């Protein structure tokens with residue numbers, strides 16, 4: 001199956017309604033992934049700067065965007081460093097910034113990346129395999145309390161203390177399946193029962209570790225802090241989040257920005273996928289889109 005058919009961009013129509021892209025404008029897609037949202041931006045005649053932490057996704061995006069055609073440039077960069085990227089490109093500000101947070105389908109589908117509790121692979125989980133500590137390095141070195149706190153806060157996992165205790169007793173861990181089995185044991189699930197569960201008992205722990213490995217909340221906080229200065233007057237930021245902690249940060253930053261005058265207007269409520277989209281694309285079920293627009297230039 002081709003990338004075009006396999007990857008369905010979430011809330012595509014709603015993201016375009018928020019960004020209102022016009023021919024000749026410049027939009028940064030902070031999380032180009034497989035190029036789904038970016039392809040639509042190119043269709044609207046926009047110049048797209050696409051960033052991603054994952055070099056393999058950048059290559060997949062390049063293939064897709066070359067087929068689409070248009071003015072685009074891709075960079076292997078963390079969106080936390082957006083001002084540096086704009087500086088390197090000689091841009092003082094852009095008309096739109098999009099971030100579609102989290103992982104992409106190849107991260108989960110490729111067992112060698114170590115994101116999936118369903119596929120045996122090295123316990124890695126780095127979106128950028130060229131730098132940073134792997135999930136194995138973190139679980140094998142962190143203190144028990146620190147681990148429990150991360151699993152509780154990032155995974156909303158109530159059994160976090162039992163899981164952290166068992167990790168510390170049994171480490172070193174090297175493979176996804178070792179961690180998965182250990183979480184099942186800490187949560188009193190047999191592997192058979194776990195495999196049939198609606199929400200796999202290891203899902204929340206894997207999510208927490210992924211967010212920790214990739215510094216997802218600190219990166220988002222940094223992006224939110226620099227966003228207003230990266231937008232031209234009248235420019236819009238749109239952020240799609242899939243985790244309550246992320247959505248809280250976005251909501252708060254946009255609200256504070258509206259109060260302080262950094263933004264003229266923000267989305268009053270999070271925009272959710274329609275029932276039809278949720279049916280078609282299960283990933284859209286937990287998506288929340290928020291946008292913020294800067295004041296237009298005076299005079």
Ligand SMILES: C[S@@+](CC[C@H](N)C(=O)[O-])C[C@H]1O[C@@H](n2cnc3c(N)ncnc32)[C@H](O)[C@@H]1O
Pocket residue numbers: 007008009010030031032033034035036037038051052053054057077078079080100101102103104127219
């Ligand atoms: C949900 S996918 C984006 C999908 C994309 N919107 C599409 O339609 O194909 C999220 C992407 O963001 C990337 N990513 C996550 N955190 C990032 C960060 N801090 N800086 C740059 N890219 C990041 C991931 O590697 C992944 O490819």
